[in-house]
Amino acid sequence: MPKAIIIGATSGIGEALAKKMAQEGYELGLTGRRVEKLAVLQKALSTSVHIQKMDVTLFDEARQQLLDLIQKMDGVDVVVVNAGIGWVTTKWENEQAIINTNVTGFVAIANAAFHYFKTQPKGKGHIVGISSVAAVRGGGQIPSYHASKAFISSYMEGLRYKALKKGWDIAITDIRPGFVETPMTEQNDVMFWVATVDKAAQQILNATKRKSKTAYITKRWRLAAWLMRILPDAVYSKM
Numbered sequence: 531m532p533k534a535i536i537i538g539a540t541s542g543i544g545e546a547l548a549k550k551m552a553q554e555g556y557e558l559g560l561t562g563r564r565v566e567k568l569a570v571l572q573k574a575l576s577t578s579v580h581i582q583k584m585d586v587t588l589f590d591e592a593r594q595q596l597l598d599l600i601q602k603m604d605g606v607d608v609v610v611v612n613a614g615i616g617w618v619t620t621k622w623e624n625e626q627a628i629i630n631t632n633v634t635g636f637v638a639i640a641n642a643a644f645h646y647f648k649t650q651p652k653g654k655g656h657i658v659g660i661s662s663v664a665a666v667r668g669g670g671q672i673p674s675y676h677a678s679k680a681f682i683s684s685y686m687e688g689l690r691y692k693a694l695k696k697g698w699d700i701a702i703t704d705i706r707p708g709f710v711e712t713p714m715t716e717q718n719d720v721m722f723w724v725a726t727v728d729k730a731a732q733q734i735l736n737a738t739k740r741k742s743k744t745a746y747i748t749k750r751w752r753l754a755a756w757l758m759r760i761l762p763d764a765v766y767s768k769m
């Protein structure tokens with residue numbers, strides 16, 4: 531039975547992915563700050579579920595909690611780094627929180643998972659990181675969010691090359707959702723091609739099982755990403 535840990539499983543994409551993985555028989559380790567939500571999920575799922583309160587911005591504590599959780603589960607096959615935040619603002623307090631969570635918090639966990647996997651007998655494991663279509667270009671609505679996702683997509687690409695060079699069997703999957711109906715997007719007034727969280731979670735699980743390098747969620751967002759890259763400044767800057 532495969533074992534997966536989801537960092538940020540208390541709502542939205544993480545919670546929906548936990549439900550999908552439970553249906554497929556994964557043993558799960560679920561984390562988040564709102565531990566009461568994890569307890570509800572633990573009761574509702576028909577698989578073995580371990581829960582751990584975790585704030586990824588308490589970097590060293592979170593890294594130790596991940597290792598303790600892996601030990602409690604007697605190993606893990608997949609670590610999904612999903613925790614993330616975003617607000618449409620450039621207030622410093624908000625930008626700092628975005629960087630702490632989406633960048634440093636992400637790396638704190640992905641780095642701990644990477645080092646854990648490389649010390650396994652066959653250097654084997656899988657890290658799935660939830661980035662965003664926002665990774666492909668700067669965004670005038672929410673600059674730090676786009677930048678944070680560009681950072682983690684680039685970081686994941688680097689981890690993949692590092693594992694390849696060293697001969698470690700560590701797969702890295704960069705998940706890039708477009709718009710998904712979750713508490714994070716509740717306040718957004720302009721959205722299109724919006725996926726239900728259930729559909730998004732199913733496609734993320736499929737990409738995880740295939741060990742895809744990069745997956746756009748939903749698939750048509752690959753086209754939007756391509757357009758975002760090639761549009762001239764004069765057009766893109768007005769969007």
Ligand SMILES: NC(=O)c1ccc[n+]([C@@H]2O[C@H](COP(=O)([O-])OP(=O)(O)OC[C@H]3O[C@@H](n4cnc5c(N)ncnc54)[C@H](OP(=O)(O)O)[C@@H]3O)[C@@H](O)[C@H]2O)c1
Nearest residue numbers: 538540541542543562563564585586613614709710712714
């Ligand atoms: N929804 C979209 O349209 C969309 C599009 C592209 C990418 N994404 C990405 O998808 C991921 C999930 O977002 P979502 O839409 O599902 O939003 P969400 O419902 O708000 O879920 C965010 C999750 O991250 C966790 N989290 C936030 N800050 C954390 C912290 N400091 N420590 C630990 N966990 C933390 C939350 O748990 P607690 O609050 O309980 O800690 C929650 O489980 C994010 O990385 C987001 O950037 C979403």
